[in-house]
Each structure stands twice: as structure tokens, then as C-alpha cells.
Amino acid sequence: MSIIxxxxxxxxxxxxxxxxxxxxxxxxxxxxKECIRCDYEESMRLDGAPEIEELETRVNRENGPEIEEGAQPLLFTVNPSAGRKDH
Structure with a gap:
């Protein structure tokens, strides 16, 4: 079969x-579908079934960020005087 x-x-x-x-x-x-100028490619199934492809996120990435031993998270607190308008 020839592809047209x-x-x-x-x-x-x-x-x-x-x-x-x-x-x-x-x-x-x-x-x-493909672009002849930039090599963009896209495809979809003819039967309409959804593609089961999980997007890569920081949670499912195999090599997550390296955390130094003894590192602690930063805690941000609200500055109580930030909302006051004392002149």
C-alpha cells in the first residue's frame, strides 16, 4: 500500500x-500531520481512543532534584505591619 x-x-x-x-x-x-519546514509532527488514532501518555512533571520525573543532606525548607510568614497605613 502506497502512502499518499x-x-x-x-x-x-x-x-x-x-x-x-x-x-x-x-x-x-x-x-x-507534519511540517516540511521545521520537522513538527503530530498524530492521532483513527478509532478515536484517547492517547494514554502521562506528562512529565516534577513528581513523576525519574531523576528528581537533588536535596542536600541537612537542608531545611524555607518558611515564609506574613509581615504584620505590611498592611498598616501609619503615616
């Missing part, structure tokens, strides 16, 4: 902002 890639007229690339450089094609499972 078609340009999307008027489409703007979300990465580089160029117009008329996005093309689309599909295989048996997915539909793909």
Missing part, C-alpha cells in the same frame, strides 16, 4: 508559524 501525503491548504504550523507547509497522511491505525 497531501498538503492542508491554509494550515499554519504551531511550531514555526509558517503557512501551507503542513501535510497529512494516514496508515491503518493513525493519521499524521
Amino acid at each position: 501525503k497531501r498538503f492542508i491548504a491554509g494550515a499554519v504550523c504551531p511550531r514555526c508559524g509558517e503557512m501551507d507547509c503542513i501535510r497529512t497522511f494516514r496508515d491503518e491505525e493513525r493519521e499524521y
Whole structure:
């Protein structure tokens, strides 16, 4: 089976902002969009099932921030005189 890639007229690339450089094609499972100028790629499933992909955050990152031994958190308190207007 030959893959036919078609340009999307008027489409703007979300990465580089160029117009008329996005093309689309599909295989048996997915539909793909790609930019020919900046190598942006995007795909989605044809059956509409959601992609189960967890975003990387500081909580699920494998190598978290290094904490020095004996380090203590900073505690910020409200300055009681900050809201007063004594002149």
C-alpha cells in the first residue's frame, strides 16, 4: 500500500508559524500531520481512543532534584505591619 501525503491548504504550523507547509497522511491505525519546514509532527488514532501518555512533571520525573543532606525548607510568614497605613 502506497502512502499518499497531501498538503492542508491554509494550515499554519504551531511550531514555526509558517503557512501551507503542513501535510497529512494516514496508515491503518493513525493519521499524521507534519511540517516540511521545521520537522513538527503530530498524530492521532483513527478509532478515536484517547492517547494514554502521562506528562512529565516534577513528581513523576525519574531523576528528581537533588536535596542536600541537612537542608531545611524555607518558611515564609506574613509581615504584620505590611498592611498598616501609619503615616
